[in-house]
Amino acid sequence: MIDPALLADATGAVMGDRHDTYGDPETNLGRISQLWGAWIGKDLSAHDVAVMMALVKISRASHTHHRDNYVDGIGYLALAERLGRSWM
DSSP, rough: OOOHHHHHHHHIIIIHHHHHOOHHHHHHHHHHHHHHHHHTTTTHHHHHOOOOOOEEEEEEEEHHHHHHHHHHHHHHHHHHHHGGGHHH
């Protein structure tokens, strides 16, 4: 069973702490996509960035168990899902 507190923490981080610190997550991911895209010479979307950030957290979780990796990973995947809806 998934820990409901983990899901609540992920939601709180994305919509609360991180939002307050970094601004609207979709806007922030869009800025990151422009910077990363310019760096690698390829267009990236905010959705791409959200998925890749989740992969960063998965990589870190494969090295050590740190709860924040799971909280942030869930948050990034939730954002990716929200951003992915625009494709439908």
